[in-house]
C-alpha cells in the first residue's frame with residue numbers, strides 16, 4: 001500500500017533570517033511514524049549583504065541537489081513525499097523531483113508572496129523569493145542544474161493567497177499568464193470555490209498536482225513564526241479549510257511541501273501548534289481513501 005514519507009528539509013539558506021532550518025524536526029518529532037528522512041544544510045557561512053542578489057546560491061543548490069534525489073527515490077518506491085521546510089527555496093528540489101518522476105504535473109502554490117522573482121528582478125536577493133519562477137523555468141540560470149526532465153507549465157500553475165507581490169515580480173507573473181487568487185479572493189469567494197478552481201486549472205491535462213503550502217499565508221497576528229510575515233492574511237479557519245480541500249482532492253495530489261515555519265520568530269509556540277495541526281491533518285487523511 002502507498003504510504004507517506006516525510007522529509008525534514010532543514011535549510012534556511014534561502015532567506016537572510018535565521019531559524020527556518022530548525023522548524024522541521026520540531027514539527028515532525030511526534031508524528032508517530034518511522035517513515036521520516038532528514039536532510040540538513042551543510043555548515044555554511046550564511047551571506048547577508050543587501051547588495052548580494054543571489055545570497056547563498058551555492059548552499060541552496062547543494063541542498064536541493066540532495067533533496068531532489070531523496071524525493072525521487074521516495075516516489076520511485078511508490079510513496080507520497082511530504083516535505084517539511086525549511087524556507088521555501090527547498091521547493092525547487094521537491095517540486096522538480098516530483099515532475100521529473102511524473103513527467104507532467106500542475107502546481108498550486110499557497111502563499112502570501114508570489115515567489116516569482118528571477119535573479120534579475122529580485123529586490124532582496126533571497127532565493128526563497130524565486131522557487132516558483134525556477135520550477136516553471138521562467139528563471140533559467142543555475143538554480144535547477146541538477147534537474148533532468150520537464151518543468152511546470154505556466155497554464156497549470158496557480159498561486160493562492162497572494163497579497164504581497166513585488167512590482168517586477170507582478171510583471172513576471174502577468175507575462176507568463178500564471179493564475180493568481182489573492183487573499184481577498186479567498187475571503188470573498190470562500191476556500192472551497194477557490195481551491196476547486198485551482199485544482200481544475202492545475203490538473204487540466206496533467207497527471208496530477210504538486211502542492212506547496214507556505215505558512216506565511218496565515219495572518220501573522222495568528223501565526224507570527226515565519227521569516228518574512230505579510231499582514232492581512234487568512235484566518236485559522238480558512239487555513240485549515242484549505243488543508244481539508246487539499247485532502248478532498250487527494251487522488252490528484254502527488255507530492256506536498258509545508259514550509260517557512262520559523263521557531264525563532266514564533267510567539268508562545270502558536271505557529272508551531274498551527275503547523276503541527278496542518279501536517280498531522282495531511283498525514284492522517286491524505287491516503288485514507290486510496
Ligand SMILES: [Mn+2]
Nearest residue numbers: 088111115214
Ligand atoms: Mn513562499
